[in-house]
Amino acid sequence: MTASGAVWRNWARTESVRPLRVERPATPEAVQRAVAAAAASGLGIKPVGAGHSFTGIAVAPGVQLDLADLSGVLDADVATGRVTIAAGTRLHALPALLAPYGLALPNMGDIDRQTIAGATATGTHGTGLGFGGLATQIVAARLVTGSGELLTVSASERPELLPAVRVGLGALGVLVEMTLQLVPRYVLHAVERREPFDEVLDGWLDRLGSADHFEFYWFPHTGTALTKTNTRLPDSVSRTPLGRFSRWVDDELLANGAYRAICALGTVAPRATPSLARVVDRFTGGRDFSDFSPAVFTTNRTVRFREMEYAVPLEAVPDAVREVRALIERKGWRISFPIEVRAAAADDDWLSTAHGRDTGYIAVHRYFREDPTAYFTAVEEVLRGFGGRPHWGKLHTQSAETLAGLYPRFGDFLQVRDELDPERRFANPYLERVLGD
Numbered sequence: 001m002t003a004s005g006a007v008w009r010n011w012a013r014t015e016s017v018r019p020l021r022v023e024r025p026a027t028p029e030a031v032q033r034a035v036a037a038a039a040a041s042g043l044g045i046k047p048v049g050a051g052h053s054f055t056g057i058a059v060a061p062g063v064q065l066d067l068a069d070l071s072g073v074l075d076a077d078v079a080t081g082r083v084t085i086a087a088g089t090r091l092h093a094l095p096a097l098l099a100p101y102g103l104a105l106p107n108m109g110d111i112d113r114q115t116i117a118g119a120t121a122t123g124t125h126g127t128g129l130g131f132g133g134l135a136t137q138i139v140a141a142r143l144v145t146g147s148g149e150l151l152t153v154s155a156s157e158r159p160e161l162l163p164a165v166r167v168g169l170g171a172l173g174v175l176v177e178m179t180l181q182l183v184p185r186y187v188l189h190a191v192e193r194r195e196p197f198d199e200v201l202d203g204w205l206d207r208l209g210s211a212d213h214f215e216f217y218w219f220p221h222t223g224t225a226l227t228k229t230n231t232r233l234p235d236s237v238s239r240t241p242l243g244r245f246s247r248w249v250d251d252e253l254l255a256n257g258a259y260r261a262i263c264a265l266g267t268v269a270p271r272a273t274p275s276l277a278r279v280v281d282r283f284t285g286g287r288d289f290s291d292f293s294p295a296v297f298t299t300n301r302t303v304r305f306r307e308m309e310y311a312v313p314l315e316a317v318p319d320a321v322r323e324v325r326a327l328i329e330r331k332g333w334r335i336s337f338p339i340e341v342r343a344a345a346a347d348d349d350w351l352s353t354a355h356g357r358d359t360g361y362i363a364v365h366r367y368f369r370e371d372p373t374a375y376f377t378a379v380e381e382v383l384r385g386f387g388g389r390p391h392w393g394k395l396h397t398q399s400a401e402t403l404a405g406l407y408p409r410f411g412d413f414l415q416v417r418d419e420l421d422p423e424r425r426f427a428n429p430y431l432e433r434v435l436g437d
């Protein structure tokens, strides 16, 4: 199917493009034909996932590939926990798709709107020191390379390419399917508390070490952090899920609704932001519940925002967050969105933000109607001082030159790109900036 004309926009409204052509292939062979046709007419071609990257990583000025028809489970082995899924599958579809096999993703981020290929391509992660990002679960993948070849990468076929393909930034080819190492379905017991911010920072390493999944939000202009501690339990335990009503009150009315009001008011009366932030801080937090993992890990985000996130060495987090706090106070900025702090285990993927080191993630946000430039630029400078690496799907200003020094295998990744996409069929302005041409 081919169409053209419509303007594509990402979720955060930071990027838009009118592709020359949109194609919606339903088979790997159709993807191959689309890549060959783009090559024949000298066009670039890019798959787009759910458009949830804040950066221009998914922008497709030439041919845009919509992989919505490449979705679902293709193969499942319950004994090993390995499941092959089509690349366009949305994360929110997985609980139902995996229910017959009693399997689940070992960890998830804050939302489930993304496609599995888009999420893994940018190094999407959740929190928990015993867990890597989503891409670390990939044990095999099939992708269409720049020449239109369908390439399998697995433990037995071109295994040396796996650490490049797992977090591939969409630069190496069009993934059509991937095999994930999953775990038996499990329940999470969630405890959310408001706690003194400095105590949380002082206890950062201990808290992470003693919890399966620990994270916190700090609301600038307040002295409290909202901590979230999730404990893994077998799926046989009786659950105490949030009722539909209390979930709506907490997530929609208080969290999203109050933010929307604060953010909207903050744009017309910025001076009100600190006191309003204290109000939200007072209303959120303080709950206990348990449910199947996807319902606990993920929430709805209905207030549009812009985000920057940096990965720093795990132990640097308290100092780095304190410097960000000092910066906000010094500058007198009114910041309506909380700062989110998470962690992940070191991994071997060449462009993973957690490559080679246990990692802490510090994310800053700004309402989408506010200009984030001054805040993000100054926080970026602070976090780069701690050896920070930017999330590939979130706003940052780094380029290939600076990024090369942050990733020991950067040059190896570029070599794989030269092999799989020598003509730069999958390039776009963002990839030219972060990988070079």
Ligand SMILES: Cc1cc2nc3c(=O)[nH]c(=O)nc-3n(C[C@H](O)[C@H](O)[C@H](O)COP(=O)(O)OP(=O)(O)OC[C@H]3O[C@@H](n4cnc5c(N)ncnc54)[C@H](O)[C@@H]3O)c2cc1C
Pocket (backbone or CB within 6 Å): 011, 012, 046, 047, 048, 049, 050, 051, 052, 053, 054, 057, 058, 067, 087, 088, 108, 109, 110, 111, 113, 114, 115, 116, 117, 118, 119, 120, 121, 122, 123, 124, 125, 126, 169, 170, 171, 173, 174, 175, 176, 301, 391, 393, 394
């Ligand atoms: C509200 C919100 C919450 C978020 N929460 C988190 C979080 O908790 N943790 C976190 O780490 N990130 C988070 N993110 C970032 C998000 O997970 C990433 O930006 C992710 O890449 C988005 O997935 P997508 O399907 O929308 O991909 P897109 O943004 O559409 O695409 C991302 C990249 O993947 C490539 N791609 C897509 N499909 C394929 C394919 N089949 N083959 C090859 N390449 C492909 C695209 O070309 C592009 O390069 C969040 C973003 C938003 C907007």
